[in-house]
Amino acid sequence: MTTAEHVDVLIVGAGLSGVGAACRVQERLPGRTYAVLEARDAIGGTWDLFRYPGIRSDSDMFTLGYPFRPWKDPKAIADGPSILAYIRETAAASGVTRHIRFGHRVVRASWSSDSARWTVSTAHGATFTCRFLYLCSGYYSYESGHVVDFPGREEFRGEIVHPQHWPASLDYTGRRVVVIGSGATAVTLVPALAAEAAHVTMLQRSPSYIVARPGHDALADRMRAALPEQLAHRLVRAKNVVLGTLFFQLMRRLPRRAAQVLRKRVAAQLPTSIPVDPHFVPSYNPWDQRLCLVPDADLFRALRSGKADIMTDRIERFTPSGVRLSSGRLLEADVIVTATGLNLVAFGGIALEVDGRAIEPGEQRVYKGLMFGGIPNLAWCVGYTNNSWTLRADLASQYVCRLLSYLDSRGFAYCVPDPDAASAAGRPRPIVDLQSGYIRRAASGLPKQGGKRPWMMRQNYLLDFADMRFTRVDDGVLQFG
Template identity: 85%
Template structure:
């Protein structure tokens, strides 16, 4: 039996739950369902369970604008965020609309019927007027796995953070964490509290910024104002400050990189020099900055419970890792924080009137839709600030678009791919130089150099564009 709804949302994580809440709020008459491949709500925040997992964005902007974050910690741990997502789904009645265990594998658009037919891995079929993909761009199946020379010889255990075993006991063990990104800098202090020693082994360093886990100004604002108003004020403050800092770093990379290194130097013990361990070869925001709440990484380094090594791996040995410098690192447990694997559209095979849609050939419209693909949106967030800031704008825009179709009696809308030819040379949709993004760039949609084919990393500009600009902008085509 085929189930039909007005809107089909794919993914019950942070984005999908937010999209469902917005749909109910703005278009209460619409029928919808949420298809979730796994058996629970939470997406990334349920999948990743390694020690110390936390956000690297403040929760006043990573949280939903329509549901104030109440926890005192601005930089929250993974379980707290997961609880927030699940309680939001329950409070807004979204849970009843979720179909668990429904991994979408195919979606076919028919112009004759003006609808999508969506198929799941276990044979269920859904049809919908509008398809909204809220599954992000991380592969849930596996992270980026590196086949290190000699890995089979290692007598200990090798673990990737994306598949952290619940039963893993690292107490009293010598641990080497391979990596220098957000996952590595989170794991090191979390493991150091129980391991005998933790070494962070990096090929090249990242920019690291320490900030308090609690926002003192936000605490004062929340003490003075009603909850909803305080949430809006703090959220606005953090958006403006984040935008200013990002623009400053991009416009003055030399000065800001020096300032970041000086701040790190003040936190380090005398035994750990800034150079080479904290001097990246790139400018700030060529890759994401790593956030360290309450300077926990530096506390672990100062205590001697952890250290950092900048070198290249020659091979694994039975007792640890041999480095190209000739040094060896003894280990009982090796954690390969080697990055994520990206996939477009959740790996769903899309067709439009029988024509296969190749993700890497698509040009994004407003960072949400795609030229020549009707009634479909893809929810992706910012890379330079909280994911939810852009994800929520995208969901509000989808609601505006659906309301416009209803008012004018249209059955579908589609960005005109011909107009994309004037948007300039195609560029990656994720404008960072991180290794995991470069590896996947050819298979991800592209953006142009001008609106509306450009995906800007600026919430304030996108706010005006997504919420207040004309829907019928001359690029969208509409049909009955």
């Protein structure tokens, strides 16, 4: 019988969140052992998985990056390879890399109150035990994106590609490309493909709100040139947090005015041949779905060049030569890119048990955005939807370290949010408070939030910072044993 490896903290996932979590455990809990289990054979998570042309961040790197490792690249909105290199360099420089177990896809985790331990099993038969289990694999499925079975799909004679599984061998030079979708992936792909394709059409059923901003932060460049590196990084990060929070709150409180401003800014960037309505007039309010970021207005430059255009219509069916629309128009294509969204999965698809009782993710109520009523010594790291993912992910990792230090100082073996207290938090609501299609499709299988603290998933870094850092750990909801 193989002996299980035991660590104090077991982190699942070696992407942006998992590497950051490991760095925090090393920093805040120097006497504790830890390991990182990574399903794939490389560090980077999302930034290693997605390889489609033009992939980039849709948040500035001063907030998407780690607070303890300054972002040094001049690009504030960075491309995927640069972000991947940053994550890997952070892991190597901190010594986290040697704690990662590659090729270990976790399939099951069982908690025993008798031993106050989790027993974790991987797909290839390895077993680990740990005192605290920290899931840092996000909520996107790595297995496949959302695939729509369009009528006539099998008739199309060209190539059909989903961005999540972009083939390195695909040559779109001089070819006609149709990108189906209107979200961040489609908005990123169109200008990147237009640089080499004969023509690119972004085909959308309904439009999204789009915001153009410079790829470089001029004020950040001046601050980095004049101040010590770490100080400049902190100041730029703080500036961007405050501005991002302010803009989000204004848009949510003044949605009609915000929509008008966004449409006006888009109109100023468009060629006369492309009207704002219907192509850039969404049917929802700003931040009901995430805004799409366009660095240096590259999408609009592609539209003005004539190498790209946009079509708002519904698909009737695929044909041998392209896509037939409900309006009767035929879009000729050699390559069709189905940027139709992602699949969401709770807890990385891991089957959880507590004392033999199976845990159904969709029935759980989230505590402080990371723990769950009735599940001891477990946290799930998820980031913001209205701001940089890492802002909340790093707060969660710091709170986990704070929590473990509290357990050590009081001699406790475990902590668990009181499941009965969750019933007083109000009607269950989706944990991800957006109206995007991929979120609505997965809502029933994801944990829920309540309507008040600490069972509410707030989208406000400043309030969460105060809550995670300064409020009492023993708040009357968290139980200890």
